[in-house]
Amino acid sequence: MRLILGSASPRRKEILAQMGLVPDLILPPDIDEDPRKGELPHPYAARLAREKALAVPAGPEDVVLCADTTVALGRRILGKPADAGEAAAFLTLLAGRRHEVITAVAVRRGDRIWARESVSAVKVKRLSDAELNGYLASGEWQGKAGGYGIQGLAGAFIPWISGSFTGIMGLPVAETAALLTAAGWPVWRQA
Numbered sequence: 001m002r003l004i005l006g007s008a009s010p011r012r013k014e015i016l017a018q019m020g021l022v023p024d025l026i027l028p029p030d031i032d033e034d035p036r037k038g039e040l041p042h043p044y045a046a047r048l049a050r051e052k053a054l055a056v057p058a059g060p061e062d063v064v065l066c067a068d069t070t071v072a073l074g075r076r077i078l079g080k081p082a083d084a085g086e087a088a089a090f091l092t093l094l095a096g097r098r099h100e101v102i103t104a105v106a107v108r109r110g111d112r113i114w115a116r117e118s119v120s121a122v123k124v125k126r127l128s129d130a131e132l133n134g135y136l137a138s139g140e141w142q143g144k145a146g147g148y149g150i151q152g153l154a155g156a157f158i159p160w161i162s163g164s165f166t167g168i169m170g171l172p173v174a175e176t177a178a179l180l181t182a183a184g185w186p187v188w189r190q191a
């Protein structure tokens with residue numbers, strides 16, 4: 001039995017380490033992440049996490065862990081910005097209001113899949129041009145849903161959250177521990 005992290009996200013590897021877990025293998029899935037026409041943020045995140053878990057090649061006893069983090073502004077899905085212009089547009093949309101961050105986690109062992117969602121509310125303060133431009137210049141928006149990472153410089157833009165900090169970062173520890181345990185992975189053995 002091996003633990004396979006199906007993710008290219010360095011944050012997910014770090015958060016697993018925080019849980020005392022080191023994956024035997026990291027195999028990032030390659031799936032189409034485009035939302036379907038009219039697809040809402042919650043079903044989208046849940047679908048992607050499952051599709052990622054199914055796309056990772058694994059033996060029947062291996063435990064595969066995948067997740068998807070989606071920023072939702074009402075019915076709108078904000079994914080990873082393609083470039084600085086899109087990151088600026090996302091941050092401008094998010095500034096001065098609350099949004100949701102959904103991280104869906106899926107664990108697969110053989111044909112069985114266990115899945116859960118972590119939902120957090122995040123408030124972003126109003127942003128000055130200096131803040132926005134400074135953040136864009138940092139490049140930290142790259143590869144992050146909604147164009148920001150709460151764990152980095154953008155933490156200064158976020159006065160309030162309700163939910164799970166690790167969920168916003170990409171892997172909610174409580175839900176992940178529960179799913180791994182359900183799938184038979186001994187979460188506390190290595191602690």
Ligand SMILES: Cc1cn([C@H]2C[C@H](O)[C@@H](COP(=O)(O)OP(=O)(O)OP(=O)(O)O)O2)c(=O)[nH]c1=O
Pocket residue numbers: 006007008009010011028029052067068069070071080101143144145146148149150151168169170
């Ligand atoms: C909102 C937010 C997202 N993120 C990151 C977590 C995820 O890596 C990324 C969302 O993209 P995902 O598609 O969930 O994950 P990924 O493409 O990085 O990796 P993989 O699909 O291989 O698992 O955004 C932060 O690091 N901090 C934040 O505050």
